[in-house]
Amino acid sequence: MKRDVPRRRQLTTEDYFVGVRDCDITVLPRALTLIESNNPEHQRQAETLLTRLLPYTGNAIRVGISGAPGAGKSTFIEALGLQLTAQGRRVAVLAVDPSSGISGGSILGDKTRMSRLAAEPNAYIRPSPSAGTLGGVASKTRESLLVCEAAGYEIVLVETVGVGQSETMVAEMTDCFLALMLPGAGDDLQGIKRGLLELVDVIAVNKADSATLKAAELAAHQYEMAIHSILGKQDHPPQVLTCSALHDQRVDAVWQAVQQRYTAMKSGGDLAAKRSRQQVRWLWAIIEDRMKQALRKHPGVRRIREGLESEVLAGSLPPEAAASKILQTFGMQEPCGI
Structure with a gap:
């Protein structure tokens, strides 16, 4: 089924929702591209879309x-x-x-x-x-x-x-x-x-x-x-x-x-239990992924990253020590086991 949705204009969440539910092949790939985007604005819209689609x-x-x-x-x-x-x-x-x-x-x-x-x-x-x-x-x-x-x-x-x-x-x-x-x-x-x-x-x-x-x-x-x-x-x-x-x-x-x-x-009943376990693992996988993104984008980490990497490459600083400095800069004051 195909809806009359202009391809070139920015789609609203409602456009995406109806297009996906109708299996509109002009909207479906755009919805998947939205889901895959790392743009913060796109991510927020994707979260809203997924929440609406979840019952289906x-x-x-x-x-x-x-x-x-x-x-x-x-x-x-x-x-x-x-x-x-x-x-x-x-x-x-x-x-x-x-x-x-x-x-x-x-x-x-x-x-x-x-x-x-x-x-x-x-x-x-x-x-x-x-x-x-x-x-x-x-x-x-x-x-x-x-x-x-x-x-x-x-x-x-x-x-x-x-x-x-x-x-x-x-x-x-x-x-x-x-x-x-x-x-x-x-x-x-x-x-x-x-x-x-x-x-x-x-x-x-x-x-x-x-x-x-x-x-x-x-x-x-x-x-x-x-x-x-x-x-x-x-x-x-x-x-x-x-x-x-x-x-x-x-x-x-x-x-x-x-x-x-x-x-x-x-x-x-094993299928429902398996999917429930997957949902929880999915939750923490998303958290870990976003933590990594936040760590790499942190201004303080970006300032010291190149220097620490150079020291590790030169062999003058153990990776464990460099990691502790990065994590402390990010806001983790206590060293964690690596």
């Missing part, structure tokens, strides 16, 4: 998708998204791209990588640069997820760059966490950690076709053995499947496994 959120299935570079995340998401939209489902994809160190913009451009899905009227793809955010998840991905839910999208897929702490970050904002793996577990299996297995709901070994089919099946078996060895007996251990996103094989089986986990959590 929470009805979507939130799925995080992570995996090492080359695992075929975008190919898988496009194949899955096309299946879901063919069923009449409305799908939003929040694809977090690696960022350019020069401009801070997205490097890969997921609308280009998912061109067929981007052309579907029931799908919306929002590429966002990670901009150096720890965990490969854009700092406003959580808020963007709520906006997409308020716009009526039934399924929200969050794709991360698959580096560092991305698994933890995506698991803390979604209902189900899907990890895509490559055939021939090898180094991936050697590096698998208990923490990852405790976070993941479904493991899908992608590229299970032609010459790599046997390797994918072997990798899936090895992951199942690792789950049994590391986690022991659990009521709901992670499911392990194989698929080929490129050839659209068993992608539906992977989605069925995700839906089964979601349904079990919802019927047992």
